[in-house]
Amino acid sequence: MQVKQWFGFVPDFIITLDAEYCRACGAPVFTIRGHNVEEFVGVVRRYGxxxxxVRAIVDAAPARQR
Structure with a gap:
């Protein structure tokens, strides 16, 4: 019932993590690898x-270069 109140629906699955585990892991580090860029370019070519x-990512790219 609480999940339905939070999200408006019941998802197919829920991932839960222990708070202490999250603290021990620290801040996430995100990197962009060549494969990610190649996949993104393919998506833009296929779907526009x-x-x-996609538009939000395309719009964010020039802002990041400044």
Whole structure:
């Protein structure tokens, strides 16, 4: 019931992590690898820059270069 109140639906699965484990791991480090860029370029070529979720990434790229 609480999950439905939070998200408005019941997801197929829920991942839970122990708070102490998260503290021990520290801040996440995200890196972009060549494969990620290649995959993104392929998605843009197939679906266009205005596909769902793609436009925000395309718009963010020039802002990051400044």
């Amino acid at each position: 820059a205005n596909a769902a979720g």
